Structures are given as C-alpha cells and as structure tokens.
Amino acid sequence: MQVRLYKPSDRSAWDFYVYNHPDSTHCHLSNWKDVIESTYGHKGYYLLAEEDSRIVGILPLIHIKSLIFGNQLVSLPFLNYGGILAHSSDVGALLIEEAIQLALKLKTSHIELRQLNSMNIFQSCDSYNYLEKTHKVRLLLDLPDSSEELLRSFKSKLRNQIHRPQKEGMKAIIGGSELLDSFYKVLTINMKDLGSPVHSKKLFKELCRQFGENVRIGVVYHQDKPIATGVIFKFRDTVEIPWASSLRKYNKFSPNMLLYWSFLEYACNQRSRLFDFGRSSPNEGTFKFKEQWGATPHVLHWHIWTKDNSFKNDDHFNNYKSTSMVLAVFAWRRLPTFLTNFLGPVIRKSISL
Numbered sequence: 001m002q003v004r005l006y007k008p009s010d011r012s013a014w015d016f017y018v019y020n021h022p023d024s025t026h027c028h029l030s031n032w033k034d035v036i037e038s039t040y041g042h043k044g045y046y047l048l049a050e051e052d053s054r055i056v057g058i059l060p061l062i063h064i065k066s067l068i069f070g071n072q073l074v075s076l077p078f079l080n081y082g083g084i085l086a087h088s089s090d091v092g093a094l095l096i097e098e099a100i101q102l103a104l105k106l107k108t109s110h111i112e113l114r115q116l117n118s119m120n121i122f123q124s125c126d127s128y129n130y131l132e133k134t135h136k137v138r139l140l141l142d143l144p145d146s147s148e149e150l151l152r153s154f155k156s157k158l159r160n161q162i163h164r165p166q167k168e169g170m171k172a173i174i175g176g177s178e179l180l181d182s183f184y185k186v187l188t189i190n191m192k193d194l195g196s197p198v199h200s201k202k203l204f205k206e207l208c209r210q211f212g213e214n215v216r217i218g219v220v221y222h223q224d225k226p227i228a229t230g231v232i233f234k235f236r237d238t239v240e241i242p243w244a245s246s247l248r249k250y251n252k253f254s255p256n257m258l259l260y261w262s263f264l265e266y267a268c269n270q271r272s273r274l275f276d277f278g279r280s281s282p283n284e285g286t287f288k289f290k291e292q293w294g295a296t297p298h299v300l301h302w303h304i305w306t307k308d309n310s311f312k313n314d315d316h317f318n319n320y321k322s323t324s325m326v327l328a329v330f331a332w333r334r335l336p337t338f339l340t341n342f343l344g345p346v347i348r349k350s351i352s353l
Helices: 008-020 031-040 089-106 147-153 156-167 177-194 201-214 248-253 255-269 285-291 315-321 323-333 337-348
Strands: 002-005 043-051 054-066 070-075 110-115 129-133 137-142 170-175 215-222 225-235 238-246 274-280 296-299 301-306
Touching: 002 089, 008 043, 008 054, 031 043, 031 054, 031 201, 043 089, 054 089, 070 089, 089 110, 089 301, 137 285, 147 255, 156 170, 156 255, 170 177, 170 255, 177 201, 177 215, 177 225, 177 238, 177 323, 177 337, 201 215, 201 225, 215 255, 225 255, 238 248, 238 255, 248 255, 255 274, 274 285
Parallel strands: 070 110, 238 274
Antiparallel strands: 002 043, 043 054, 054 070, 110 301, 129 301, 137 274, 137 296, 170 215, 215 225, 225 238
C-alpha cells in the first residue's frame, strides 16, 4: 500500500471513490481543489492511499498560510465537512502519518480535519498532540415523499411564517448562475451587518461553473429587490445549504422562512431524502431557527493535530469572543460599503471557518 499526492488524471477514480463511500460529502469531491485554488490561490494537497492500483482512502487538504491567521492544513476550509475517507482505520492512520509529514515540511502549526464521525486514528500517533472538538453540530431533516406531506407535518405557526412573506408579495426563485448578482448583493450587505468579511464573488462563480446543476441559488424578491438568498448543494440523496443571508430591515416579514421553504420544496421535488441545514453552535440563534423545521442535531468531530499543543486552551475556537474580535466587528460594521466589499475577500481567504 502507498500514499501519494493526487494528480489531475486521478479525478475520475477519486470521485468514484467519494460517491461510493458511505461517509462522504460533496466536500470530498475533487472539484473543490480547483475551486479553492483558482479563487484564493491556496494550494491543495490531496492525498490518496492505493493498494493494487485501487484507491482505498483519501484525504483532501488545503494549505492556508497567513501572517495574521497562521499557517495550517485544513480539510476542508470554508466548508462544514471534510476529513479522511478510508476503507479501514489502518488506511486512515497511513493518511494521517503522511499528512503530518506534509505539515512538518510546510511548517504548519496544525492540521484540522472536519470529520462527521469520531476517529481513533490519532491515538496511534503517541508522539503527537491532538484534540477532538465537538463544539458544532449539523442539523438534518428526513424528507418525506412529497413537499405537500412535509408542509402538512409542520405546526400551524411555522406554516403561517412561510405564508406571511408570500402575502406581502414576496416570491422565491431557484436557479443557477443567472441569480449570482442578486445573491452576492444580499450576501455583501448581510456580512457587513454581521461585522464579518465576505467571500469573493469568484468563489460562487467557480462553484456554479465546476458543479453545474448540483449547485442552485435561491433568491426571495420583494418588488424585484433581492432581500434573502442562499446556495444549496445536491450530493447523492442529500441537499445541503452552506450559505444563506437576508436583509435585516425585512426580518419582520420573515423572508428567510420563504427562502428555506423553497429549498425544502425543491429538495423534495428532486426526490432527495435528507436536508442538511449545515453546522451551528447548540442553542444559539441559528440552531433554534433550523431546529424549528424538525431538524435533529448530530455532533461534528473536528480533529486537530498540533506540533506544540497550541490549542490546549481552545484559543483557536474562542477568538471570536475576545475583546479584540468584538472591537474588530464593531469597526468593520462602520466602514464604507465599497471598502468592505474590496477588503472582505482579501481577509476572508485566510479565515478557514
């Protein structure tokens, strides 16, 4: 058995392995390497384990190097999931060892694997420091055979919240790259309101180009003005929503409810069996919003390897609560929009979350 770096000629075999592994997500597909490299210039180190010329395990890694945010290998940045897929724990351990050697060569501070399930692979690496974080959950909703059946399953309060924006004259449209301008307009305003730098528009252009019909954009319009929007990704029998935004001034009309319902209706019509609301922190606002649809939480397992135990005090995950971060958010909200739109992607490319 050998572990080596992915080559472009491996694309078909890599993606075949992904589509046939029970724990895979769209985050494991080879196209993400092209999307991230072409958008932000981060180099992808995609590792594959082979036995008798057959892939038996993979580990996609993206190298992010920043003076401010550090030097790291992540599987996979900007997304909810990633990590190792393998036939066995022995194969997984070989991939981890190769990733550690790569991290040492690149002088990274840590490796972060966003696994769906807990692993015991690191336990065989006694000479290294690692920890497992379970601070995030994904919220999943089992879908019935039809959207009509799903709508009937909701409580009357939830159905009224879905219908309210429609009574206000709002309409939801789902399409492709032709909706990108509307999507990005809402996203930039919302991210500025949140005090957070926005992703480059090129990221979403590349998503549409690389994944085609598997990526859909949804927009809620009010009098031809986009006020709520999101992106969904279809992979096998699951539809996930990685990004969603809405304009605060319209919150009282609940356009987000119409947006999410349109995505759920679309997923049912596509015969999908599972709707993935993405990751959240338990009991926070977004968690409660997703839970009201009937979604159930499933703990995510983020495995962190470090050279020097630098995450012992969880600083990596709690920086957003620090005084300096609160001040940065306050200041960002007050910058001119043209400046946040320009600086946002420059900063956001180095933030792996």
